[in-house]
Amino acid sequence: MNFQKRLLRAEPNFRLLAKLWQVNWLYVLLICVLAGVGYGALYSAAGGSAHPFAGPQTIRFAFGLVMMLCVALTSPAVLVRLAWPLYGLSILLLVAVLRMGHVGKGAERWLIVGGMQIQPSELAKIALVLVLAAWFHRVSYRRMANPLYLLPPALMVLLPVGLVLKEPNLGTAVIIGTVGATMFFGAGMRLWQIVLLVVPVPFLVRIAYSHLHDYQKARITTFLHPEGDPLGAGYNIIQSKIALGSGGMWGQGYLHGTQGQLNFLPEKQTDFIFTMIAEEWGYVGGIAVIGLLMTMVLGGMLIAMRSRNQFGRLLGLGIATNFFLYCAVNLSMVMGTIPVGGVPLPLISYGGSAMLTVMFGFGLLLSAWVHRNSRFGEAVTDEA
Template identity: 80%
Template sequence: MISQKRLLRAEPSFRFLAKLWRISWLYVLLICVLAGVGYGALYSADGGSAKPFAGPQSLRFGFGLVLMLGVAMLSPRVLVRLAWPLYGLSLLLLAAVLHMGHVGKGAERWLIIGGMQVQPSEFAKIALALVLAAWFHRAGHKRMGNPLFLIPPAILVLLPVGLVLKEPNLGTAVIIGAVGASIFLAAGMRLWQIAILIAPVPFLAKFAYGHLHDYQKARITTFLHPESDPLGAGYNIIQSKIALGSGGMWGQGYLHGTQGQLNFLPEKQTDFIFTMIAEEWGLVGGLTVMGLLLLIIMGGMLMSMRCRHQFGRLLGLGISMNFFLYCVVNLSMVMGAIPVGGVPLPLISYGGSAMLTVMFGFGLLLSVYVHRDASFGENEGNA
């Protein structure tokens, strides 16, 4: 029997088959199962109909699945060459949002391209993970100890964070910053460097609060005292907690959730989709979905660690961390643990930009795993 490594060195058609063989199909199955959960939840949010949410979302997932498998075939060398152009494109799109963006809920966050709404901040997370992985791929132990070497990647993080804050979109800006910080740490950042970065955080937080928009300050006030305005700013989180509690252990039954089906639950197809699942399927259903999300996160981390080259390890970690933060922020938000921020639950919430960027990210993660044994020298990742 021909080994996988020999196939990878063979003719292009055989190399393609070898790459298909090396894809983690169990991981692909987990992604498909999660998307199936999303379809079922959106079908319920539609009141037992495939329109207007479930049907279009399933088509997007089908396109995203093809995109994911196509990206998984790309080699690390190709991804490194694409890193800087994609990062530059993401900055251009973020800048375009500030000048011609579509306004929604007090912020400019979308561009209308070809009749479709595109949210560039979602794409910026993936582009940032790519370009930081390419930069740190050539970093040795001594270089990581040089503060000057860390200035350019720090600027790479601050540029998209600043543009997203201008939209304004505080939740996504925090996620972008956290993805960048996780890659810095994984690349070998020193403890004293971390301490220097963390020290000014309390002062920056106080400064940032003074420059928040009124609706953002209202979200923080509502988070602390939701009962102070039960029919206004506090309505969303109060209804979410009612729905979570009414689900009990086993739930009220599929298509029978009172808060969701009677439209008391706000944004049930996007931000609060998990609340609807927990109401209909109860604590058991909610924990099952959380377990599925955890399997995907842990699977991504394990695939990243199996990669021999630094670029793949850092890129896989960045993609996995992005997915992890999506989940943590959304679930914490609907449970009232953090202020409501408008972050979707990946592959479950309705939305085109988030769906396609998450699938593109999974494609990069699978590419890292497919090419985990590739000979990819540290000097080939020149930033």
């Protein structure tokens, strides 16, 4: 079939400029503001210098911004076609990273491709959102009651979750699983099916815990008793709490956070960047960042709800939830609410893979907005 023709049929007034006008620029502005906060924080993390964090991160952001807009203008029909190849690629990379990846700090694994570190688990999240949205897009609400329609997408979720668990990266596996589950929920999975799935969870957790690595168990133990080993595994959490506390209500002042500037704060440019912000800007600055993150999650969810096609809706839900989970896990981690687990704060933490995948995700979200009224390839069996 002529691809161009189909595309035009799905979207009668295909015009690039008009679509560019349709992009939700308010949301783009929010993204830029958050990236600006990230720039400021990385500038401070380097002791008041654009080198070595803030500068490279800006270049990545600029690259990500262009990529995001390109994705935003891509029509859902194309994205649907891209879903499976991307998913396949991400699974291949996950297998590859297990075979020959580099292990850093016991958790994250990455591949080096052309001098760039790639974390396949980051790509896997986006690919999963895409492929699930594409799948559920074709399943009518009535058919959702049939478990047979839920089995393939369940496998699509479990495959990357299993691979990431084997890396082993518990945090990311939980995020991928939760994103998948949320999409099942949004796609119209029946409540009795949910109940049936949730009941065995405690037993599964039991079994999973027995298969955890010692360092993962240690993380859980030190999370429960961080003071037990102040110079060992509990060090990060205690130092993070100390830095937050020393920030107080109004903060120590930009570039004057003692704990961060004196390197008591571990990995302040990546996982613990929020701690540094909150130390220097105080509770006022911390809550402002949280408010900004909330606004972005809210905006993402509203964009999802605004879409008239199931693909766009689920895409928006998946991306917004993924973003939310990043933020919530990272913030909980630095405040000592959940065990530490190598999850960056999107757009703020230093790191290429996370930045590019997050921007790619926002591109998908904006595409859902731009094409919110499209009714392409909808499941036609709704009315019955």
